[in-house]
Amino acid sequence: xxxxxxxxxxxxxxxxxxxxxxxxxxxxxxxxxxxxxxxxxxxxxxxxxxxxxxxxxxxxxxxxxxxxxxxxxxxxxxxxxxxxxxxxxxxxxxxxxxxxxxxxxxxxxxxxxxxxxxxxxxxxxxxxxxxxxxxxxxxxxxxxxxxxxxxxxxxxxxxxxxxxxxxxxxxxxxxxxxxxxxxxxxxxxxxxxxxxxxxxxxxxxxxxxxxxxxxxxxxxxxxxxxxxxxxxxxxxxxxxxxxxxxxxxxxxxxxxxxxxxxxxxxxxxxxxxxxxxxxxxxxxxxxxxxxxxxxxxxxxxxxxxxxxxxxxxxxxxxxxxxx
Amino acid sequence: xxxxxxxxxxxxxxxxxxxxxxxxxxxxxxxxxxxxxxxxxxxxxxxxxxxxxxxxxxxxxxxxxxxxxxxxxxxxxxxxxxxxxxxxxxxxxxxxxxxxxxxxxxx
Numbered sequence: 001x002x003x004x005x006x007x008x009x010x011x012x013x014x015x016x017x018x019x020x021x022x023x024x025x026x027x028x029x030x031x032x033x034x035x036x037x038x039x040x041x042x043x044x045x046x047x048x049x050x051x052x053x054x055x056x057x058x059x060x061x062x063x064x065x066x067x068x069x070x071x072x073x074x075x076x077x078x079x080x081x082x083x084x085x086x087x088x089x090x091x092x093x094x095x096x097x098x099x100x101x102x103x104x105x106x107x108x109x110x111x112x113x114x115x116x117x118x119x120x121x122x123x124x125x126x127x128x129x130x131x132x133x134x135x136x137x138x139x140x141x142x143x144x145x146x147x148x149x150x151x152x153x154x155x156x157x158x159x160x161x162x163x164x165x166x167x168x169x170x171x172x173x174x175x176x177x178x179x180x181x182x183x184x185x186x187x188x189x190x191x192x193x194x195x196x197x198x199x200x201x202x203x204x205x206x207x208x209x210x211x212x213x214x215x216x217x218x219x220x221x222x223x224x225x226x227x228x229x230x231x232x233x234x235x236x237x238x239x240x241x242x243x244x245x246x247x248x249x250x251x252x253x254x255x256x257x258x259x260x261x262x263x264x265x266x267x268x269x270x271x272x273x274x275x276x277x278x279x280x281x282x283x284x285x286x287x288x289x290x291x292x293x294x295x296x297x298x299x300x301x302x303x304x305x306x307x308x309x310x311x312x313x314x315x316x317x318x319x320x321x322x323x
Numbered sequence: 324x325x326x327x328x329x330x331x332x333x334x335x336x337x338x339x340x341x342x343x344x345x346x347x348x349x350x351x352x353x354x355x356x357x358x359x360x361x362x363x364x365x366x367x368x369x370x371x372x373x374x375x376x377x378x379x380x381x382x383x384x385x386x387x388x389x390x391x392x393x394x395x396x397x398x399x400x401x402x403x404x405x406x407x408x409x410x411x412x413x414x415x416x417x418x419x420x421x422x423x424x425x426x427x428x429x430x
Contacts (some may be wrong), residue, residue, distance in 0.1 A: 088362070090348075164365045172360045172367035175352070192385040202386050204366035245365075 016215045020058055020161070028160065035157030042088040043130065044123050045116035047072050052109065052154070060185065061247035061313065063163060067258025078224055080258035084159040086205045086246045095240045095256045096227045097119040097211060101157055103151035120147055162204025162244055163310035170305040171307075180307050190297055195270070197301075199286045206245035206308070213238035215283030216255060222277065224257060238282050247305045250313050263305050267298045331355065331375050333402055338426035351426060380407065387414035394421060403428050 003202040022040035025033070038044065039052045055069035056062040056092045062084035068076045079095050087093070091103035110123055118126075127133040127145035134144060168188070170179035192198040202208050211227050217238030227236035235298040240256045260269060269276045272290040273283060293301070331333040331353075339350040342369065350362045353373065374383035380396040383389055392412035398405050404427045412418040 162366075169365070169367060172370060173352070173362065173365060175354065198385045202369070204363040204368035292403070 035153035046118040055081040075114040088159040104157040106154040156261035168307040183303035186306040187300035211239040216282035337429040
């Protein structure tokens with residue numbers, strides 16, 4: 001349920017008004033600039049070919065456009081790259097929630113053998129032997145690169161990747177009823193009622209920061225047990241983190257395994273999960289019965305989801321939904 | 324005319340919390356059409372209809388399964404600030420948040 005006001009106690013540093021590229025951005029602190037430099041630098045991968053941005057691509061709201069992103073030597077993991085935007089308010093990271101802070105999360109892909117495949121000791125050694133980074137770490141932290149400072153810098157940059165300038169935001173914040181179409185308004189109403197989306201996707205980033213089993217685990221073809229793979233979490237079979245929905249129109253494909261290519265496929269799944277993935281194990285009771293959405297209602301829901309797209313991504317390949 | 328009767332005019336407008344120790348600002352926009360939008364750091368997070376009768380504020384929002392919350396609204400500092408005192412809200416998490424919320428009128 002809603003983490004209303006008091007539980008929203010996490011850091012937001014600032015907003016971006018453009019899609020950040022690898023170059024310096026005026027106005028960002030030195031720590032954020034350092035984090036940004038590291039985020040885009042393949043120096044942190046074993047074969048120096050993969051950076052954080054290789055999978056968290058700015059043009060796709062810092063997600064990827066493929067179901068599974070290739071890591072070093074073309075190795076592929078098993079889970080879809082989530083957006084690294086709008087995570088400043090979050091307190092669980094990775095699809096299974098195995099990191100509790102952004103700093104903890106920031107270091108894990110570096111060491112992951114199918115992602116960047118570089119030990120942190122080696123990474124720090126590389127940074128210490130690199131004059132640019134040695135000088136920058138001294139400037140920002142007054143020390144040589146350390147594990148903690150590396151995490152701190154990358155996390156600081158990621159916390160700047162907040163967006164709040166979507167048509168939906170403009171409608172709600174300015175009261176401009178013309179900011180969105182009637183389809184968006186109908187979709188928003190459905191989102192909180194018949195479609196039951198707010199049962200899980202509630203809050204300023206449309207996530208309650210918890211874990212749900214939506215029915216994508218059947219123990220056979222779909223055998224990623226999600227959070228249950230963590231020690232002591234065996235009862236969490238098939239549960240994954242509820243992702244935020246801001247900029248969702250530019251982060252396809254969807255779900256932890258990237259199995260749905262479009263928002264319409266996602267909506268069709270939620271409308272009748274058993275029809276799409278029969279015999280799922282432990283599916284959440286919220287999804288026990290088909291929603292019974294009409295085609296028009298599905299289109300309205302899609303229009304609402306598209307309206308969550310920040311204007312920095314306007315003009316891209318986002319599908320426009322008619323009024 | 325309606326505003327004069329209900330006293331809504333004291334409430335209508337934009338209200339915001341002070342910056343929290345971790346840098347967050349919570350705000351609420353109360354509109355003359357008896358709807359509100361709440362936001363955190365300029366991101367809307369819930370909305371719905373509200374009523375204000377004397378000092379009793381009642382509302383529903385997108386969360387809490389549509390359950391109504393009823394609060395006493397307390398204006399202070401020359402009606403430039405407000406807080407909410409729970410009267411009846413079956414949604415515990417919302418009640419916890421609302422009880423600690425102090426808002427100042429945004430100029």
